[in-house]
């Protein structure tokens with residue numbers, strides 16, 4: 001049986017799940033302390049480093065370079081981690097994370113993105129933004145969506161810090177509470193944006209905490225001003241159709257050795273179409289360990 005350092009975990013009780021979801025819907029983000037243990041965090045961080053250092057992984061396009069400085073050759077984001085190591089797939093269905101996702105999206109929930117951001121002082125996604133696009137736009141003279149509407153959440157990110165981010169110099173994610181209800185992009189100014197009088201909130205956290213992130217909430221990664229490298233793992237989940245959003249840019253084939261003995265639950269959350277990507281893309285990349293195919 002495939003063994004990785006990721007634990008099975010325990011689901012949260014229903015009351016706690018409902019409290020988390022209610023805070024998340026109100027603010028657009030919510031911090032949940034103490035989910036992963038130190039062994040899991042260390043294993044995920046070390047595996048991220050070894051994958052980013054692997055020239056074959058870089059050549060296959062899994063490592064994205066994003067920087068605002070002159071150091072253009074430095075890696076920043078490890079993408080599609082599900083195709084690279086089973087421990088990332090185990091994390092996808094680890095409790096209490098998967099139970100929370102089922103409570104939000106229902107039993108058909110699927111992943112729609114899996115990344116790790118690794119950034120030092122030279123890199124940050126530090127401009128205020130929302131992800132993808134504005135899903136529910138409003139005219140300028142309508143200040144917000146009616147608070148009685150339970151706004152749909154198409155997909156979300158479970159942010160999993162793999163290093164402590166306990167003060168501003170370590171580059172926390174920042175959110176403007178409630179701004180997912182604004183129906184607007186964040187204002188294009190140098191000042192920190194506000195929504196309904198509320199200032200941005202920095203998510204100070206420890207490695208192994210998690211926080212849920214609504215992609216429509218105005219946010220940014222504050223610059224990392226410390227000498228510590230910051231690691232932020234991002235698992236994204238959504239309603240079943242959102243998998244297509246993700247798969248639309250996957251050209252790789254999921255290697256069979258990663259899926260050895262995988263449970264039905266894991267296969268469903270990964271999406272069964274993942275196993276036949278060549279039906280969508282004529283030139284699927286074959287992992288070097290998987291020349292025989294599935």
Ligand SMILES: O=C(O)CCC(=O)C(=O)O
Nearest residue numbers: 125131172173219220221
């Ligand atoms: O680095 C962060 O904390 C935020 C990342 C971000 O803005 C994003 O992934 O959209």
